[in-house]
Amino acid sequence: MLFHNHSRARRAGAAAALAVSFALVATGCAATGEEPGEGGEGSGDANLAITFVPKNLGNAYFDTSDKGGETAIKEFGGTYDEQAPAEGTPDGQVSFINTLTQQGVGGLAVSANDPTAICDALNEARDAGVKVVTFDSDTDPECRDIFINQATGEGIAKIQVDLIAEQIGDEGQIAILSATANATNQNAWIDLMKADLTANHPSIELVEVVYGDDDDQTSFDKTAALLQTYPELKGIISPTTVGISAAARYLQTSEYKGKVALTGLGTPNQMRDYVEDGTVTAFALWNPADLGYLAAYAAKALIEGEITGKAGDKFEAGKLGDYEVGENGTVLLGEPYTFNKENIGDFDF
Amino acid sequence: MTQVAAPTSRTYRDYAQPLWRRILVSRESAVFVALILVIIVASVSVKHFATPITLTYLLLDIAPILLIALPMTLVIITGEIDLSVASVAALASVTLGTLHQSGMPLELAALVALVVGALAGAINGFLITVVGLPSLAVTIGTLALFRGLAVGLLGTTAVTDFTEFWKVLAKSKIGASAIPSVVIVIAVLAVIFAIVLHFTRFGRGIFAIGLSAEAAHFSGIQVERTKFILFVLSGLVSALAGIFYTLRFSSARGDNQTGLELAVIAAVLLGGVSIFGGRGALAGVLAGVLLIGTLGSALRLASVTSDVINIVTGSLLIASVVSTSVLAWIHKKRSAPNHNK
Numbered sequence: 001m002l003f004h005n006h007s008r009a010r011r012a013g014a015a016a017a018l019a020v021s022f023a024l025v026a027t028g029c030a031a032t033g034e035e036p037g038e039g040g041e042g043s044g045d046a047n048l049a050i051t052f053v054p055k056n057l058g059n060a061y062f063d064t065s066d067k068g069g070e071t072a073i074k075e076f077g078g079t080y081d082e083q084a085p086a087e088g089t090p091d092g093q094v095s096f097i098n099t100l101t102q103q104g105v106g107g108l109a110v111s112a113n114d115p116t117a118i119c120d121a122l123n124e125a126r127d128a129g130v131k132v133v134t135f136d137s138d139t140d141p142e143c144r145d146i147f148i149n150q151a152t153g154e155g156i157a158k159i160q161v162d163l164i165a166e167q168i169g170d171e172g173q174i175a176i177l178s179a180t181a182n183a184t185n186q187n188a189w190i191d192l193m194k195a196d197l198t199a200n201h202p203s204i205e206l207v208e209v210v211y212g213d214d215d216d217q218t219s220f221d222k223t224a225a226l227l228q229t230y231p232e233l234k235g236i237i238s239p240t241t242v243g244i245s246a247a248a249r250y251l252q253t254s255e256y257k258g259k260v261a262l263t264g265l266g267t268p269n270q271m272r273d274y275v276e277d278g279t280v281t282a283f284a285l286w287n288p289a290d291l292g293y294l295a296a297y298a299a300k301a302l303i304e305g306e307i308t309g310k311a312g313d314k315f316e317a318g319k320l321g322d323y324e325v326g327e328n329g330t331v332l333l334g335e336p337y338t339f340n341k342e343n344i345g346d347f348d349f
Numbered sequence: 350m351t352q353v354a355a356p357t358s359r360t361y362r363d364y365a366q367p368l369w370r371r372i373l374v375s376r377e378s379a380v381f382v383a384l385i386l387v388i389i390v391a392s393v394s395v396k397h398f399a400t401p402i403t404l405t406y407l408l409l410d411i412a413p414i415l416l417i418a419l420p421m422t423l424v425i426i427t428g429e430i431d432l433s434v435a436s437v438a439a440l441a442s443v444t445l446g447t448l449h450q451s452g453m454p455l456e457l458a459a460l461v462a463l464v465v466g467a468l469a470g471a472i473n474g475f476l477i478t479v480v481g482l483p484s485l486a487v488t489i490g491t492l493a494l495f496r497g498l499a500v501g502l503l504g505t506t507a508v509t510d511f512t513e514f515w516k517v518l519a520k521s522k523i524g525a526s527a528i529p530s531v532v533i534v535i536a537v538l539a540v541i542f543a544i545v546l547h548f549t550r551f552g553r554g555i556f557a558i559g560l561s562a563e564a565a566h567f568s569g570i571q572v573e574r575t576k577f578i579l580f581v582l583s584g585l586v587s588a589l590a591g592i593f594y595t596l597r598f599s600s601a602r603g604d605n606q607t608g609l610e611l612a613v614i615a616a617v618l619l620g621g622v623s624i625f626g627g628r629g630a631l632a633g634v635l636a637g638v639l640l641i642g643t644l645g646s647a648l649r650l651a652s653v654t655s656d657v658i659n660i661v662t663g664s665l666l667i668a669s670v671v672s673t674s675v676l677a678w679i680h681k682k683r684s685a686p687n688h689n690k
Contacts, residue, residue, distance in 0.1 A: 057656055086655040087608060090598060091410070098406045099649040102397045116509035117598035120520065 046304045047106030048078030050296055053096055054111050055137065056088040060269065060349040061288055062111065065136065068292030069109055075318055076300055078106070090117035097121040101128050107299035109292070110144070111136040119143040131302035135295040136288075138330075145302050145309040147330045148295045150286040153185075156239070157192035159284045159336045160264055161201065164235045167261035167281055171203035172234035175226050177247055177264075179214040179240040189239050207233070212243045219246035227256055238264035244283060248274035268339055268347035275344050282340040288349060291333055294320055298331060376621035377633030380669075384640045391647035398650050401527030409520065409597065411642035412531045413438065413590035413606065415635065417613045418620075419542040420583040422634045425617055426546070427558040427576055428626025429477065429484040431583045435609035436495035437469045438591030439602075443499040445592055446508030446601025455512045463588045469495055470584020474577035484580075492610070500603030508601040519596035531593060538586070543631040551575065559626025615666050616641050641665075 052069050054062035066082050073080040083100060085092025090113040098121055100108060108130055112118055115138060122132050122143045135148040164174055176193070178186045190209060197204055207230055212219025219242055227233060227250075238244035244264040248271065251257050257279055266283045274280040297317035298307075307313035313325040323331050339347065392399040417434050424431050441462040448458035469491070476487045521530045546552040554575050557565035566572050595601045620637025622629030641662055648658045 057654065081652065082654075083649075083652070084655060086659050089607065090600065091594070091606070092655070094598070095406070095410055095645075096649060096655070099646075102400065102402060102406075102650065103652075114507065114598070114600050114602065116507065117600035117602075119599070 047104070048073070048076065048300060048303060049081070049105045050078050050107040050109060050299045050303075051081040051083055051100050051105050052109045052292065052295075053093060053100070054082070054084045055093075055113050057082075057084050057086055059088075061267070062136075064347070064349040065111075065288035065292035065295075068287075068289030069296040070292075071289075072293040072296035072300075072318055076297070078296075078300065080296075081105075088113050090114035093118050094121040097125060101125040101130055104128070105130060106303045107131040107133065109133045109135055109295040109299055110139075112139045113137075115139045131299055133295045133299045133302070135291050141328045145329060146298050146307075146325065147328070148291060148298060149330050149332050150288075150291050151334075151336045152332060153188050153192055155335050156265070156284070157189045158196055159338065160189075160237050160239060161193050161196045163263040163282055163284060163338065164237050164261060165201050165204060167263060168204070168234040170201060173205050173207045173230055173232050174235040174237060175207050175230065175233060176209040177219060177222055177226070177236055177238040177240075177243045178209055178211050179243065181211045183214070183240075186239050193237070193239075212238075212240075212246060214240055214242045216242060216246045219243045220250050223247040223250040224254075227254070227260065233260055235261040235263070238262065238266075240264070241266050241270060244280075245270040245274075248279050252277065252279045266339070267349060268344050269349060271339065272344055275339070275341055282338050284336045284338050286333055287337040287347075289347075290320060290337070293318065294323065294331065294333055298323075375630075375633075377630050377636065380620055380633050380636040380640055384636050384643060387640065387643050387647065391643070391650075395647050395651045398647055403646060403650070405522060405527045405529055407642050407646045408529050408532055410646075411638055412529070412535060412597075413594050413609060414613050414616060414642070415535050415638050416538065416590040416593070417583075417587050417609070418617055418634050418638050419538055419631070420579060420586045421613050421617050422620075422622055422629060422631055423542065423546055423555055424484075424579050424583055425614075425622050425624065426555050426626055426629050427579060428562070429576060429579075430488065430614070430624075431470075431473065431484065431580060432488040432610050432614075433469070433473060433491040433495055434583060434587040434590075434613060435606045436492045436499065437466050437584050437587040438594065438609065439499040439605045439607070440469060440495045441466045441588035441591035442595040442601045442605045443502045443508075443603055445595055447502055449511060449601075450508045455515055459592050462592055463585060466588020466591070467581050467585045470581040470587075471577075473584065474580035477580065478573040478577045496603070496607075499605075503601065503603045505603075509599050511596060511599055515596050516599055519593055534589075539631065539635060546631055555579070556627055559623075559628070561627075612641070615662070619666055619669055 050069070050073055052066045054066060056062070062084075070080040083096045085096065093110070093113050094117070097108065097110070097118060101121075101124055108122070108125060110118070110122070110132065112134055119140055122139060126132055126145070132144040133146045133148060134144045136150060138144070138147040141147070168174070176190060178190060194206060197206055208226070210222045210226060212222045219238075223236070223246065226236065236247055238247050244262065244266040247262055251260060251262055252274060262280050263283050265285050267285060271280060271283055294317050297320070298315065301307045301315035302309065307315050307325060309325060309329040311325055311327055311329075314322060316322050325331055397403065417438070421431060421434065444465045445458050445462040448461055449455050473484070473488055473491055476482050477484045518530060522528060523530055523533065546555060554565060554570040557568060557570055558572050558575060562572050591606065594606055616638040617634050618624060619641065620629070620634035622634060644662060644665070645658055648661065
């Protein structure tokens with residue numbers, strides 16, 4: 001047993017080896033580290049050092065949104081940085097928010113891992129003069145200056161109905177493949193879709209809402225069942241990324257490919273194959289790159305004192321145009337984004 | 350259960366040396382030296398590091414790890430392991446949140462949460478000592494079981510409404526200093542655990558069990574009882590860490606502190622405790638936790654990303670274990686002729 005072989009020489013050697021390795025690593029890293037804060041290089045008095053704090057690193061969705069943020073920050077001459085925990089935990093995020101506050105960044109763009117747990121850290125940052133924008137996932141409204149909302153329920157419901165109506169010629173039977181029966185978001189969207197169908201698409205008949213429980217296999221099986229139960233079915237809407245990709249996988253190898261339309265909410269990486277081979281014509285989501293881009297411009301407007309985050313404040317966001325702050329300090333990105341064969345190649349998330 | 354055949358050539362000249370020399374060259378002091386070096390280097394080269402607020406954030410961040418590392422050290426010295434600690438902390442967090450939400454005063458809810466933690470530890474202890482299952486297997490199981498219960502109780506929702514007084518206390522500092530109040534609790538517990546481990550019969554029993562449970566049994570040590578008590582303590586302190594975390598972040602959630610068990614075990618091993626049992630000191634463990642925490646804090650302030658920080662701490666852990674083993678091997682080679690006489 002090596003561990004029980006005590007010896008003074010060995011221990012002294014171990015002590016030295018350990019100490020040296022720690023020191024080397026610490027100096028090495030410290031020397032290469034850069035300071036993001038420090039007075040916002042370049043643009044007058046405003047500290048335009050803006051750091052993105054996504055839920056975690058190595059997440060393609062946030063890689064896309066943060067790249068959008070970086071593009072915007074380069075446009076207006078600020079300093080971009082990205083810091084986040086390796087895992088999507090609130091305490092990990094708090095450590096980074098505290099650090100960034102100490103470093104004196106001008107603004108933070110945060111996607112919250114927990115609406116309450118990171119509140120104190122964000123408020124300490126704001127007390128120290130840091131402007132806080134949340135995007136994608138909001139905190140409690142009193143903990144940030146502005147929330148960039150990716151889409152409204154109405155917008156999400158409407159685009160899916162519009163897409164299916166367009167794809168099936170505005171008439172015939174459709175069904176919805178949802179997540180779980182008590183999924184709050186999905187249920188709200190389904191109610192809005194039903195209202196939209198009744199009001200604007202009287203020739204479309206919604207025959208059934210089935211639940212794939214956001215499980216790939218269940219969603220796959222429910223798709224098969226739907227197609228067998230309703231031979232006249234012309235389209236399926238799946239307002240969940242798990243559901244739409246499972247349904248597309250079923251359709252791809254079935255006799256219904258190209259005959260039954262499928263749309264809903266999906267991500268380009270999951271849907272690429274199905275769009276390229278024609279199983280799916282178009283689906284919707286928001287554009288995370290635009291979301292990050294807008295968050296960066298909102299942070300800039302806050303830092304420069306152009307807006308304070310109250311309802312009615314207006315600011316300009318580069319190529320996206322002009323925006324107005326709504327109730328509860330929320331800024332809406334806009335209509336959801338439609339992905340199709342022409343544009344899906346531009347996205348990687 | 351370790352099967353250490355006492356080497357016939359083993360000498361005890363280490364122990365013949367004066368105390369100050371033994372302390373100076375121990376594995377624990379290597380960690381202390383490394384900690385001090387990191388602090389010095391970071392203070393000089395990392396901007397904003399040498400400020401009181403760094404210390405406040407650092408201690409608040411590592412408080413749950415410091416707490417759970419105390420019983421974990423004792424458990425690992427007996428040659429066992431408890432992987433369920435983070436799940437117990439989450440279960441306590443959810444218990445506290447659910448009961449407080451349903452109208453129970455926070456103090457009482459916290460007490461119930463502590464009892465739940467001790468019970469969870471007792472379940473581990475029962476399966477390990479009475480049923481006789483290996484702790485690795487048992488606590489992998491309860492890691493999933495307790496986490497499942499915690500997530501099941503609250504679902505994806507969170508309880509965020511807690512009594513202001515306790516929320517403020519959890520984040521408060523001692524007087525005008527930069528040191529968080531929770532350090533008092535940690536210090537008191539650390540002293541108690543250190544005394545129990547290093548200065549009592551019970552503590553000597555813990556080391557004896559780690560070296561050889563069989564030999565310990567025949568020396569009159571109540572092996573199973575000792576282990577059972579340690580697992581209950583582990584559950585209890587994990588629950589305390591869960592309560593602190595809940596109040597600090599005002600958030601009781603089923604997925605709180607996921608993965609914390611690995612941070613705790615890494616720090617304990619870095620602090621010089623042998624994973625095979627029988628060897629270790631509480632002071633080294635505390636230094637180990639502080640070392641990992643300080644290094645992380647310095648690297649974050651130097652704008653190093655979290656993936657790199659993980660690589661650095663992981664490499665250090667490996668380096669510390671390897672350096673010990675390699676040097677032991679070299680020493681063995683060198684001194685081999687003597688042993689063969």
